[in-house]
Amino acid sequence: MKYWSPKSIFFGVIGVVVFLTGCESQEEHLLVSPNTKLTGQLAITESKLQFIVVHDTDTILSSSTIGLELGEIDLTQNVDISEVTYKTYDNTWSTVNGKQPTVKNSYNEYTCKVVSNTNNNVGYDIQFRMYNDGFAFRYQFPKILGDSLTIQQELTKLNIQQEYTYWSYNGERHNLGPISSTEGSREKVKTPMVIKTNTGKYISALEGAIKNTAPISFNVSNKSGVLSINNKPVSVSSGFETSWRTFIIGNKAGSLVSSDLLVNLNEPKKIEDSSWIKPGKALWDWRVWGYTTKDGFVYGGNTVSHKRMIDFASQNNIQYLLIDADWYGSEFNESSDPTTSKSDIDIEECIAYGKKNNVGIILYLNDVGAKTYGLENVIKQFAAWGAVGIKYGFMKGTPKQKVIHTQEVVQLCAKYKLMVNFHDSPVTPSGDYRTWPNLMSKEYGHAQADAKRSYYPETAVNATLINMISGPLDLTNGYFDLNEAHKRDKVFQQLPGTVVAEVAKLIAVHTGWMVLPDSPEAYMAKEDLFYAIRQMPAQFNGFKVLDGEIDEYVSIARKAGENWFVGSLTNREGREINLPLDFLDEGEKYKATLYEDASDSHFLENKESYTISITELTKESNLKIRMAPGGGHVLHLEKIN
Numbered sequence: 113m114k115y116w117s118p119k120s121i122f123f124g125v126i127g128v129v130v131f132l133t134g135c136e137s138q139e140e141h142l143l144v145s146p147n148t149k150l151t152g153q154l155a156i157t158e159s160k161l162q163f164i165v166v167h168d169t170d171t172i173l174s175s176s177t178i179g180l181e182l183g184e185i186d187l188t189q190n191v192d193i194s195e196v197t198y199k200t201y202d203n204t205w206s207t208v209n210g211k212q213p214t215v216k217n218s219y220n221e222y223t224c225k226v227v228s229n230t231n232n233n234v235g236y237d238i239q240f241r242m243y244n245d246g247f248a249f250r251y252q253f254p255k256i257l258g259d260s261l262t263i264q265q266e267l268t269k270l271n272i273q274q275e276y277t278y279w280s281y282n283g284e285r286h287n288l289g290p291i292s293s294t295e296g297s298r299e300k301v302k303t304p305m306v307i308k309t310n311t312g313k314y315i316s317a318l319e320g321a322i323k324n325t326a327p328i329s330f331n332v333s334n335k336s337g338v339l340s341i342n343n344k345p346v347s348v349s350s351g352f353e354t355s356w357r358t359f360i361i362g363n364k365a366g367s368l369v370s371s372d373l374l375v376n377l378n379e380p381k382k383i384e385d386s387s388w389i390k391p392g393k394a395l396w397d398w399r400v401w402g403y404t405t406k407d408g409f410v411y412g413g414n415t416v417s418h419k420r421m422i423d424f425a426s427q428n429n430i431q432y433l434l435i436d437a438d439w440y441g442s443e444f445n446e447s448s449d450p451t452t453s454k455s456d457i458d459i460e461e462c463i464a465y466g467k468k469n470n471v472g473i474i475l476y477l478n479d480v481g482a483k484t485y486g487l488e489n490v491i492k493q494f495a496a497w498g499a500v501g502i503k504y505g506f507m508k509g510t511p512k513q514k515v516i517h518t519q520e521v522v523q524l525c526a527k528y529k530l531m532v533n534f535h536d537s538p539v540t541p542s543g544d545y546r547t548w549p550n551l552m553s554k555e556y557g558h559a560q561a562d563a564k565r566s567y568y569p570e571t572a573v574n575a576t577l578i579n580m581i582s583g584p585l586d587l588t589n590g591y592f593d594l595n596e597a598h599k600r601d602k603v604f605q606q607l608p609g610t611v612v613a614e615v616a617k618l619i620a621v622h623t624g625w626m627v628l629p630d631s632p633e634a635y636m637a638k639e640d641l642f643y644a645i646r647q648m649p650a651q652f653n654g655f656k657v658l659d660g661e662i663d664e665y666v667s668i669a670r671k672a673g674e675n676w677f678v679g680s681l682t683n684r685e686g687r688e689i690n691l692p693l694d695f696l697d698e699g700e701k702y703k704a705t706l707y708e709d710a711s712d713s714h715f716l717e718n719k720e721s722y723t724i725s726i727t728e729l730t731k732e733s734n735l736k737i738r739m740a741p742g743g744g745h746v747l748h749l750e751k752i753n
Contacts, residue, residue, distance in 0.1 A: 141196050145242040146218050150361065152240065152247060154178075154224060160189045161226065165247065167361050170313050171273040178238070179226065180251060181264040185234050187226060188267045194235075195225045205380065208549035209391045209584065209624040210372075211655035217376040219243045223252075233257040246360040246373045248320055253352045260349045266328075268357070270339040272307065272315075278332070279578055279662060280305040281556065283537060284563040286571045287578050290663065293337030300329040300342060303540055304581045306368065306662065313361065316368040316581050320356035320377035322542040323519070326511035328357070344512065355542065365577050366657030366666070374582065375543035382547055388529045389550050390500075391624045392431030392650040394474060395421045396588065399561060399629040402600035403593070411631060413438055414456040419465055424632035426469035429646050433466060434474040434503060434627060435459075443478040443505070450481040451493040463498045472500035474533070474625070479507045482521075491524050501531035501552070501625075507538070514539050522548045533586050533625055535559075541583035545624075552624025553586040560588060560629070561597075566605040569613065569715050569742035570663055570683035576620050577662050588627045589617035590645065593634040594719040608715045612707050612722045613744030615644050619679025620668040622655060640724055644707055644746055648677060656695050665739070669695055675702075678747040682739040684715065689737060691747070696731040700751055704729040707746035708738065715742020728752070 143152035153164045157175075165173040179188035202218040219241045227235035237252040251263075272293070279289030281302045289306075291298065303318040317339065319328050326344040333340065341357065356377045360368050383389070397418060400411045411417045413435075421433050439457050441448030453459040463473045475494055482490055482504070494502060504521055507514050518539045525532045526548060535555040545551040557579040558567045572589075579585055591614050597603045618626055628635075628645070635642040654671025658678065665687055667680040678691065696702060703726065710721035718740075729735060729749065737745045 139193060141193065141222070141224065143222050143240050143242050143247070144220055145244050145247075146200070146202070146220060147244045150242055150244060150247065152242060154193070154240070156191065156193060159191065159229065161187070161191055167313065170309070170311055172313070172315065172361060174271045174273045176271045177267060177269040178249070179267050180236070181267055182234055182236070182261055183264065185228055185231060186267060187228060187235065190229045191226050191235075192229055193224050194227050197223045207546075208381065208386050208389050209545060209552060209651070210375070211622050212372075213653050215372045215376065217372070219376070234261075241356075241377070243373050243376070245362060245367065245371050246358070248356040248358040248373070248377055250356045251354045253348050253350060255350050256348070260347045263343070263346050263348060265345065266341040266343045268341045272309070272337050272339065274309040274311060276307045276309045276337060278305055278307045279574070281579055281582075284558045286558065286567060287574045293332060294335055297334035298332045301332060302329050303327070304578060305330055306365070306578050306581070308365075308662075313363065314365050314368055316360040318358050318360075318374065318542075318582055319540060320358045320374050320543050321379070322355045322515055322540060322544070324352070324512075324516065325354060326515065327540040328355070346512075360581065364657075364660075365662050366660050368581050369577060370655065370657050371581070375546045378543045378546040380547070381549050383526050383549060386549055389531055390431065390650065391552065393429070393626045393628060393645070393648070394432035394434045395425050395430055395632075396434045396436065396627050396629050397421060398436035399588070399597070399600065399602050400631045401602050403631040403634070405631075405633045415458050415462055418457070418462050421632060422462075422466050422469050422471045425471045428635075428642075429650075430471070430628070431650050432472045432474055432500065432625065434476070434625075435462070436476045436503065437478065437505065439476065440481065443476070444480055446480055446484045448481055449485055450477055450490045451485060460497055467498060473498070474501040474503055474531075475499045476503045476505060478505050487520065488524050491528050491530060495528035495530055499530065501525075501533065503533045503535060506536040507534070511539075522551050526550050531624070535586065543583060545583060553584040555586045556582060557585055557587055559586065560591065560607060561603045561605070562588070564604040566607050568608045568684065569681065572609075572613070572617055573660075573666050573681050573683055574663055576666050576668070576681065577660055580622055584623045585621055586623055586625060586627055587617070587621055588629045589621060590614050590626075590628045590630060592630045592638055592642070592720075597630070607719075608742060609719060610709050610713050610715055610722070610740055610743040611638065611641065611720045612709050612713070612746060613681055613715075613739075613742065615641065615707060615746050616679035616681050616744035618645060618648065619670050619677045619746065620666060620681060638720075638722075641707060641722055644677075644705070644748055647748060648672065652677070658692055658695070659689060665689065667691060674751045676749040678745075678749070680737060680739060680745040682741075682743060684742050686741045686743070687739050691735045691737050693729060693731055693733055693735060696729075696749065697751070698731055700730065702729050702749040702751055705748040705750075706737075707748070709740035709743040709745070713740035713743050715740070
């Protein structure tokens with residue numbers, strides 16, 4: 113279908129283009145979102161390919177360069193657009209492990225054929241998708257001359273119109289930022305990158321549907337704030353497509369986390385029968401090692417400990433037990449065979465005991481063991497034993513090799529009906545859990561006590577509003593024994609925070625597997641607080657960001673059938689906020705259980721004090737909540753029939 117554009121919008125944007133470029137455009141093509149509030153302009157100006165974006169009345173990108181260097185040919189200049197085709201798409205699809213049970217996917221798509229004026233045999237398609245809350249573009253090579261050609265580099269330079277502040281993912285550490293765009297240049301800024309302009313607009317720059325290339329990163333130019341895109345040189349052949357360069361736009365920080373744009377850029381699920389994919393809560397043995405109970409039992413990596421945890425899980429609405437590293441020997445030793453188990457662990461007995469008690473077993477697998485003993489051979493053995501999933505750790509290789517190997521792991525797990533979770537600097541999430549919903553989560557951030565370090569309360573707030581934009585996270589939240597946990601084998605520093613905040617994190621952070629890091633006895637020592645976790649469903653069926661500011665605080669509501677949980681977190685400062693309840697049903701009353709920090713709670717000095725109270729609330733109620741320094745707040749709302 114040939115390109116078409118609404119005339120009134122066209123001339124409005126042309127005015128912006130002329131104003132920004134200061135010269136006549138030889139050729140312009142308008143790109144419009146379904147609600148027409150987001151508009152883009154692709155133009156050939158003096159043989160250069162230029163791009164702008166306007167959201168409502170804000171210019172997001174002024175005249176920007178877009179394109180690749182193929183071989184030695186710069187396809188941002190001396191080019192022409194030979195054809196533009198257009199289509200619109202609007203449907204709703206059901207998720208398996210998404211934030212919401214259904215997702216609306218509505219966009220306008222424009223495919224622009226770009227050809228070199230100096231060599232008519234060189235070119236590609238740039239495919240744009242315009243959503244109401246952002247846009248994305250990728251490069252396609254339907255047909256090339258010869259067997260292959262090389263993308264040397266991406267020459268895209270995105271000129272953000274206003275000064276801005278930005279943050280970004282920073283591995284297993286606190287996220288990078290806030291940094292002003294005027295502070296100077298910075299290279300290889302990882303995704304997701306979150307930008308706040310001086311007019312209060314929020315933009316997230318990230319990457320969708322990463323399949324066959326190393327993940328991209330961004331450079332921020334000195335003082336100008338121009339974003340350029342880093343990519344590794346890659347050889348391409350006919351039919352090749354890059355990942356989507358993706359930009360989500362909103363008026364609040366929470367709008368970026370709420371967006372489904374990234375996951376919508378991925379293909380529909382390729383698992384025909386996904387009934388075996390079941391999100392849930394999981395006990396985790398690793399951080400419990402060395403915990404001594406009042407009756408003298410010491411937890412460790414052994415079947416006796418695992419059975420004790422299975423018993424607790426089966427009685428407390430916990431669906432899984434995650435058995436972590438060293439169950440088949442030292443995880444980094446090539447002689448450790450993951451198709452067997454060491455002497456004090458009987459994996460087959462453990463899995464059988466779990467089945468008897470309706471608790472599934474998730475098994476850890478290190479990259480060394482997978483590659484030494486054959487990935488499919490190991491996964492096939494796990495499935496034959498009756499495991500329900502794997503946790504894959506410490507993948508090695510170049511960025512591109514890790515992208516490809518991650519896909520191999522996920523697809524082989526799907527073949528043998530196993531769910532999978534990736535840890536230890538995993539490949540950047542890119543919404544691919546839509547295509548392969550057995551991909552439950554990734555440790556894309558700093559999980560508490562990981563990397564042998566503890567994080568502080570602001571990191572949890574930060575990760576919820578930044579890292580979670582990219583997809584479901586496994587950050588192993590829910591410590592109850594905050595005062596003594598650092599004395600165990602696998603907890604290396606004291607844990608800052610409050611116990612109410614630990615419960616709030618379980619609500620605020622979207623994940624396929626809610627991995628609980630503490631011992632059964634630590635949970636039962638605060639049974640009235642643990643009741644909130646017990647009442648949480650295996651999978652929430654709704655997600656709404658109520659309020660939040662990066663680095664400061666966040667409140668997120670999760671639906672549980674007809675009921676709701678609300679988790680709120682603050683940084684090191686104590687805080688009072690008004691909690692909006694407009695998400696509740698009109699005319700209905702709710703029993704509200706409030707789990708709150710005590711008046712003297714503190715993330716370092718008084719971590720385990722809390723109060724519980726019950727009241728009645730409606731949609732119209734005014735609720736002010738208080739959080740201690742470094743603390744949190746939990747609200748459980750049960751509809752009164």
